[in-house]
Amino acid sequence: MENAVELDEIKNLWAESNRNLEASMRLNSILMQQSNLRKTETSLQSLARSIALEVIVNVIGVVLIGVFISSNLNEPRFIVPAALIDIYFIALIVAGARQLAELRGIDYDEPVVAIQTRLERLRLRRIWTTLATLLFAPLMWVPFMIVGLRAVFGADAYAGGAAWLAGNVLFGLAVIPVAIFLARRYGSRLAASKPMRALADSIAGHSLKSAMDSLDSIRRFEEC
């Protein structure tokens, strides 16, 4: 086959290669044993486990904040920041529950376009949750500090004065654009650490763009 090739020839080449591959390889029989198959966790099961863990941690957060609120019922200045933290945790629980529901609807034996669309939507949902968590975290710094100081040390963060609290709020606000700038500028240098790179990509919006591009390419594939 020198300068041109017919597609039938490609098919023959492909079939011959497949026959050779099948004749030369087999699946490890130990891997196929029933006990080992039962023990093997798929990546979807592993993802479901980690989302469930996140939900459990956030539920524990809600319970702890509930205990804090109940023991500070007569002090609205502590209840307000605690309620903000509660809302933050509840929003994360709702996001986690929606992800788990979406994940439960994914069966790999369904048509490819439908499953890949669901996987991309789930990915998009996870990226939005990560993004919202990371960007809201600096804003939640002050409520966490007020509640934390009170709960752990019995201290009153308001004693520092309004200027001190305002300074902390401004610090939290300033962290957000700085984090976005650093992630966009230096995120690509974090290739050695996959989790850090993933975090930087989320903050910089790269993961979001990539997921949206993937969804778009699936939509285009569906169209003629």
Added chain:
Amino acid sequence: MNGVASHDAFVELVNGHRGILFRIARAYCRNEDDREDLIAETIAQLWSAFARFDGRSSFPTWMYRVAVNVAIAFVRKDVRKRRYVAPGGEGVLERIAASEERAEDERLDLLYELIDDLAPLDRALMLLYLDEYPHVEIAAILGITETNVATKIGRIKERFRRSVAAGGAL
């Protein structure tokens, strides 16, 4: 079917159509470790879905659908990849004979390069086409219309022809 009979049937069916796993792994992963991981992940996924296999489609068609779904999810860069070692420490695959690919190696590499250039969904379409699945089955596996399958195959063929013409040979 009881557990043992179901497991025996699963092993027999998967072994009988193991070529699907090899072809998809080769088309979606460049290095050997990733291929083995993808095959292990696909087998785990096939086993977990096997109870739902109701025979409405043939086993290879069902297996292809699961395997392509796993492969596309696997190659997405955010999917968690694990170095998989079979119990006992061996690899997922066992070589039972020397491959007879010789003179064709170079042409096959080029064919895989052409396939590799395709987007993941187009790649699945091309694999099914090369494996001589009828359009109606390709449409069912991918979840698109038969007309869409025919149009896309035509476009991919044309792209292949252009690549071959530009590259000089396959």
